[in-house]
Amino acid sequence: MARVIPGVGVGGGTAEGPVARMAAPRLPPPPRAVPPEEAPAEAAAVRAALRDVAATLERRAAPLTGAAAEVLEAQVMMVNDPALADLAEAEVRAGSDGTRALTAAFGSFRAALEAAGGLFAERVADLDDLRDRAVAALLGLPVPGLPSPGHPHVLVATDLAPADTALLDPEQVLALVTEEGGPTGHTAILARGLGVPAVVACPGASELTEGQRVLVDGGAGTVEPDPAPARVAEAAARERQRRRTATALSGPGRTAEGHRVALLVNVGAPRELRAAAEADSEGVGLFRTEFLFLDRAQAPSVEEQTAAYARVFAAFAGRRVVVRTLDAGADKPLPFATAPDEPNPALGVRGLRTATRDPGLLDDQLTALARAAEANTAEVWVMAPMVSLPAEAAAFAARARAYGLPTAGAMVEVPAAALRAELLAADCDFLSIGTNDLAQYTFAADRTLGGLAELLDPWQPALLDLVHRTATAAGRLGRPVGVCGEAAADPALALVLTGLGVTSLSAAPAALPGLRAALAGHTLSDCRELAEAARTAPDAATARHHVHAALG
Numbered sequence: 112m113a114r115v116i117p118g119v120g121v122g123g124g125t126a127e128g129p130v131a132r133m134a135a136p137r138l139p140p141p142p143r144a145v146p147p148e149e150a151p152a153e154a155a156a157v158r159a160a161l162r163d164v165a166a167t168l169e170r171r172a173a174p175l176t177g178a179a180a181e182v183l184e185a186q187v188m189m190v191n192d193p194a195l196a197d198l199a200e201a202e203v204r205a206g207s208d209g210t211r212a213l214t215a216a217f218g219s220f221r222a223a224l225e226a227a228g229g230l231f232a233e234r235v236a237d238l239d240d241l242r243d244r245a246v247a248a249l250l251g252l253p254v255p256g257l258p259s260p261g262h263p264h265v266l267v268a269t270d271l272a273p274a275d276t277a278l279l280d281p282e283q284v285l286a287l288v289t290e291e292g293g294p295t296g297h298t299a300i301l302a303r304g305l306g307v308p309a310v311v312a313c314p315g316a317s318e319l320t321e322g323q324r325v326l327v328d329g330g331a332g333t334v335e336p337d338p339a340p341a342r343v344a345e346a347a348a349r350e351r352q353r354r355r356t357a358t359a360l361s362g363p364g365r366t367a368e369g370h371r372v373a374l375l376v377n378v379g380a381p382r383e384l385r386a387a388a389e390a391d392s393e394g395v396g397l398f399r400t401e402f403l404f405l406d407r408a409q410a411p412s413v414e415e416q417t418a419a420y421a422r423v424f425a426a427f428a429g430r431r432v433v434v435r436t437l438d439a440g441a442d443k444p445l446p447f448a449t450a451p452d453e454p455n456p457a458l459g460v461r462g463l464r465t466a467t468r469d470p471g472l473l474d475d476q477l478t479a480l481a482r483a484a485e486a487n488t489a490e491v492w493v494m495a496p497m498v499s500l501p502a503e504a505a506a507f508a509a510r511a512r513a514y515g516l517p518t519a520g521a522m523v524e525v526p527a528a529a530l531r532a533e534l535l536a537a538d539c540d541f542l543s544i545g546t547n548d549l550a551q552y553t554f555a556a557d558r559t560l561g562g563l564a565e566l567l568d569p570w571q572p573a574l575l576d577l578v579h580r581t582a583t584a585a586g587r588l589g590r591p592v593g594v595c596g597e598a599a600a601d602p603a604l605a606l607v608l609t610g611l612g613v614t615s616l617s618a619a620p621a622a623l624p625g626l627r628a629a630l631a632g633h634t635l636s637d638c639r640e641l642a643e644a645a646r647t648a649p650d651a652a653t654a655r656h657h658v659h660a661a662l663g
């Protein structure tokens with residue numbers, strides 16, 4: 112039996128090639144005291160280094176689109192923050208050399224982000240990357256970053272900074288393996304967007320050496336070092352077949368006997384709109400509206416919102432667009448919608464709860480959505496995030512309908528909502544399961560922590576139990592029930608979700624061909640058997656293993 116290193120698979124597909132490792136960070140030079148007369152020159156060098164990093168990242172962002180460009184632009188904003196340069200200069204004036212000053216300045220930003228928790232805490236890795244780049248620029252050293260061995264390779268890293276992930280060249284990077292990172296983290300999301308097989312949360316990858324050949328299976332979540340030629344040939348044949356099947360099919364998702372499972376795309380930013388609209392999909396299963404509210408002091412006006420929503424509806428003319436109303440708080444804090452001092456923001460006033468505190472925000476959004484829907488032919492559905500109680504779902508649906516938005520639903524992201532799904536579904540037109548948050552709240556595990564990847568694994572049977580309960584309840588009332596979390600992008604898991612009763616899957620556009628092919632190759636009764644095998648497994652790894660073994 113070949114030796115395999117286990118991790119969490121992302122993106123499906125297999126690839127084989129030589130390892131290229133990210134270089135370990137260099138040791139900083141010994142500290143040096145800066146006398147007051149040298150401080151102005153040192154401070155100027157520090158500021159120049161920060162500008163240099165911003166300019167480099169801006170140049171890299173320029174030709175990019177989509178999530179990659181978004182990630183780099185966020186990095187540029189962080190490094191351009193005047194408070195960061197001021198802090199570093201204050202350190203220099205207190206006697207620190209440039210390297211120490213930059214390290215201290217980034218360190219205090221880092222501490223603030225860590226304290227904020229949620230998505231902010233995830234950005235700690237971004238800050239560390241920016242610090243390393245700024246120090247390299249200051250010292251005139253090569254910038255740490257992606258290896259470029261000059262041939263296609265399997266990239267192996269402790270974790271990837273968003274700036275690195277955004278620059279991955281799918282022509283050169285055959286697969287991605289990271290020791291850290293979770294199934295819903297930025298590396299996983301971008302790897303799926305690129306269509307590159309990836310295995311994250313794979314601590315055993317630390318033993319892989321430069322140039323060593325490995326076989327990466329993004330479906331099974333395994334890395335096989337020094338695979339036998341027969342294993343490589345077999346995996347390559349499987350991969351060719353997978354790609355052939357994926358590209359040969361088109362049109363609505365359906366199982367082998369024709370049971371319909373709608374295939375939809377997730378849209379989170381205007382840059383993603385073109386690729387999303389061009390994808391062969393039945394519409395949008397999750398339109399995250401937060402992009403319009405982020406990085407500003409006040410909520411956008413009704414007019415601005417109407418125009419932004421209308422652009423999305425126009426791109427999906429005649430197709431379904433499921434809009435999620437503002438999901439502020441926790442990993443998406445907004446100064447005008449969420450309190451800055453909640454001790455535990457993931458459990459605080461977030462999602463639909465912000466509408467109770469400030470009903471005007473939701474009213475404005477519903478007004479804008481209704482106006483944009485009125486002027487377009489897209490079939491607009493609206494849903495609320497972070498619903499916990501049936502009464503919340505009922506109130507939201509009534510409010511949306513009062514604004515002229517007839518199809519209103521609730522996201523199931525909290526175990527309480529899944530447990531009472533029948534009551535939720537009774538007052539709504541549809542349900543949509545957000546497996547990213549549902550995993551976080553089911554396992555009391557911060558979704559941004561790579562170290563908790565096992566708990567956040569969407570193959571966890573307890574999570575599948577909640578999906579089953581939700582889908583069964585919605586099915587009993589004849590309500591559509593979708594999955595729009597990252598779980599929906601995994602073709603094997605998609606079969607399980609279908610078997611559990613889910614009626615639509617929403618994922619990154621690159622994931623759709625794989626989902627369509629997986630569905631076409633299996634009947635609903637196959638899916639139900641796979642679902643049963645997964646749900647009755649003792650743990651996530653066994654669930655995944657049972658299903659992959661059954662799929663051959």
Ligand SMILES: C=C(OP(=O)(O)O)C(=O)O
Nearest residue numbers: 545546547548549595596
């Ligand atoms: C789709 C989801 O919403 P988000 O990832 O935006 O929180 C989810 O929680 O699964």
Ligand SMILES: [Mg+2]
Nearest residue numbers: 524545547548
């Ligand atoms: Mg969510």
